[in-house]
Amino acid sequence: MQKPQQEIIAGYQNKIKHITADIDQTKKLIDQLSLLRIALFLTEILFFVLLLRSADDSLRILIQICLLLPVIAFAVVVRRQSRLDREIDYKKQLLWVYQNEWNILHGTANGYDHGKVFECEQHPYASDLDIFGASSLFALINRCSTKNGNRLLAKNLAEKSNRDRILSRQEAVKEITDKIAETYSFRANLHGYDPDKIEQIKIQLKSQLGEQLGFVKGSFMRFYVKLVPYISITVVLAALLVSSVFWKVLALLIVVHIGWNVLLGSKINKVFYSFGGSSNLLNGYASAILWTESQNWKSSYTLSLLDSKIPVSKEIKALTKIIENFDARLNIIVGGILNALLLWDLKCCIHLAIWYKSSSKDVIAALDHLGDFEELISLATTAYNQPDWVFPVIKDQFALTTTRIGHPLIHEQLRVNNDFRVEVKPTVDIVTGSNMAGKSTFLRTLGINMVLAYAGAPVCAGMMQLSVFSINTYMRIKDSLNESTSTFKAELNRLKMILDNVVKDKDTFVLIDEMLRGTNSRDKYLGSKVFIQKLIGEKTPALFATHDLQLANLITDHPEAVRNFHFDIQITDGEMRFDYLLKHGPCKTFNAAILLQEIGLTLD
Structure with missing residues (x-):
């Protein structure tokens, strides 16, 4: 039976208290041995002085033999102190491990590497879904000290897997989760050294x-x-x-x-x-x-x-x-x-x-x-620390169903969970809604949990069933002065990458947030329309977040291939309230006029 998170936090606090007291006790013993070493050194000097002053040959031989005794005792003390020094170094690393877990559960940044070196703007989803870098998924779950462990974790978060491998990794992660108390020692033995x-x-x-x-x-x-x-x-x-x-x-x-x-x-x-x-x-x-x-x-x-x-x-x-x-x-x-x-x-x-x-x-x-075990322990520690998360069911046939799914990088007290499911056949789901209503966050929530699922990890949801997809996203499109690339050209490059991947891999799942922001509204609408039609033709499932309500009308021409969802706002006494809950149908209420009015601009 899984422990509630508050009990897990209390357990870390108790371990921190005990290991701190143990370190203090070991330090006292080391100090006592240091004094003993000084005493042995002074004893050796005393025997040496006696040797110089002695004229009796028999006594000199006895003193020469006695000269060896402090040296032997000194060597024994040094060896014992070296063992205690190694012991205290290990205990300090173990303390760091416990303290780090306590910190993470209280919202402080993870002390392990956050994976910035693995960031790649050209990756099909890593940048858009915050997989690597500061405040990323990698930064949340990483517990790897070795370079090989970090590389393996990055690889499993960034590459497509298959059902058999995912299931075997889930089995391994669950097994290690049951042994979680022993993994802290494993991690302490690897932490603190230059990789x-x-x-x-x-x-x-x-x-x-x-x-x-x-x-x-x-x-x-x-x-x-x-x-x-x-x-x-x-x-x-x-x-x-x-x-x-x-x-x-x-x-x-x-x-x-x-x-x-x-x-x-x-x-x-x-x-x-x-x-x-x-x-x-x-x-x-x-x-x-x-x-x-x-x-x-x-x-x-x-x-x-x-x-x-x-x-x-x-x-x-x-x-x-x-x-x-x-x-x-x-x-x-x-x-x-x-x-x-x-x-x-x-x-x-x-x-x-x-x-x-x-x-x-x-x-x-x-x-x-060792890196393989570190990587599995990273996922197992996440499973242990988040008892409300679940291991997803990986299906053979096309499927994506989830309840109470939330974003793992949003604190539990602020997180809003949603339910979502695809139809039996792929559809393009158009998500409309106001600014700040939750469209982008929902797309990232779905995508980042799919990444966790395919790595063999638990997901931030009450239940999740899904088949194996190649995730492709279009969210944070940036221009590049170094490459002389405008925002519009960067958008076109991203769209071409997605279209190429859709043709190559029929199991692609696409997440798009406000397409073609770098052009005029007419071309934006027409471009979005033909792109959606292309996805429909390729039978590619997609979530398409947009402010353009005209795109919601595509359901008329494609009633079985298009679905409409929305996030709305409630306006009470001129104030906006968001519930961040996904609802069926196109959006009816928008907030741009209210936001503009707040800065002194009024729309007729």
């Missing part, structure tokens, strides 16, 4: 890394790097316990190791700078992939996204471990010691080469599929 960095890593894995790691393929290098920890430890113990001459051997060993690293430095750097500093990012992505792998998915669409036979999250965790080890070189002292004694950079490159050979292809595919 370009993961794209760079994918390119590196696809085409560059194998070649860059060619220098570590030699069998001698691999054998020696595997052996070197034992050599270094043996020499150090011999220097401490057997003879001081082994310090000279150790010095020679260090010089050789450093020289080897310097010779291969440019090749090592090329590998490192493709991945360096990305361990947190990959940890987050690995956790997100683990979630997709651990769910008991039922829908065929979701199962098709899991095409790897091995747990890819483990493979990414293994890569993360290698990169974390590689990042040790960022600390000059620690990195210098590790390379001098253990050839640390070469060791990391060899491990990376072994990992690359066995795991890179599966990881690339899994990283790409």
Whole structure:
């Protein structure tokens, strides 16, 4: 059973409260560990001073051993603090996710990308129906952090689909909606990272890394790097316990190791700078992939996204471990010691080469599929946040019936819903009415909900049944100084595009708002008339909003192919009142005279 929206909002508020308290508690623990690190550092200094002042050889050996204890404890504390730092970063992202949902339900802009990059004036409907950009449908429903997720969501809002695919996507979205509580963690693991960095890593894995790691393929290098920890430890113990001459051997060993690293430095750097500093990012992505792998998915669409036979999250965790080890070189002292004694950079490159050979292809595919899950989660989150919305019924045969349909971008308290249905055969429905009465909004309401339906999402309606159409619109026609295009020429270009699409695709549905505004009233009427007749001839369903009442008379010549609807106004004591409700028949009441009178112009 779906929760009412007020309960959903309260749930987000409760989550925000709990995660905020959790973050504060974790911060206190990190502060305590910082003080412990200072104490260990001071202890190390104390042992060093005691070593310098001691003349007893036995005592010196004991102090030398004691010198290692604060270092070991310090390393343990640093590791624990690093884990807590990652934990608090994750919790901050989770807080952001909850806060963002609360904000959206209170009318604040979504913090995710609004898709401006996907705007296109030439698209058959995207610009007219506010699909992309600020205050758009994309801006309302997007919950994607990755570039691939954003691209997939844009594609599914902009391209025609088919019935089977829509139904399979609906099934997937419903399944994820039932798991919505777990998706916030998934999103938190992906949010807050530079999306370009993961794209760079994918390119590196696809085409560059194998070649860059060619220098570590030699069998001698691999054998020696595997052996070197034992050599270094043996020499150090011999220097401490057997003879001081082994310090000279150790010095020679260090010089050789450093020289080897310097010779291969440019090749090592090329590998490192493709991945360096990305361990947190990959940890987050690995956790997100683990979630997709651990769910008991039922829908065929979701199962098709899991095409790897091995747990890819483990493979990414293994890569993360290698990169974390590689990042040790960022600390000059620690990195210098590790390379001098253990050839640390070469060791990391060899491990990376072994990992690359066995795991890179599966990881690339899994990283790409994260975008698929993000896109589905975007639609599922919308379904969860809007419990009054419904999943439409996708029909095989020509159909479009809806009740209580409203515009999803208009706040619920201001939204006016309407009922609408087409006939058994296509008709051109002429919608007349006053300025500001609701004609344009109704056309956009119908169109934007059709876009949602075809993406596999719920729609802002009480009920909706429809077949699959190619949507074509004619609403916001603009001139272009750059292209030397007048408004009238731009209108003609748009009309030609629609006519071409109508001929190519017999399942086209056309939405037109006030055609041919850039010419005189006589040509406007004649042009609109012949265009409507063309749509009738092609059996193309259309909604045609206009102020021209003469077009309503076309029903006389085409009684079975034309229907009339209108939005009207009520005038009480000289004041206009709009109900924004669609009614049958042509409009009888207009408001232009009243509006002109308000600015000092009176019509006879």
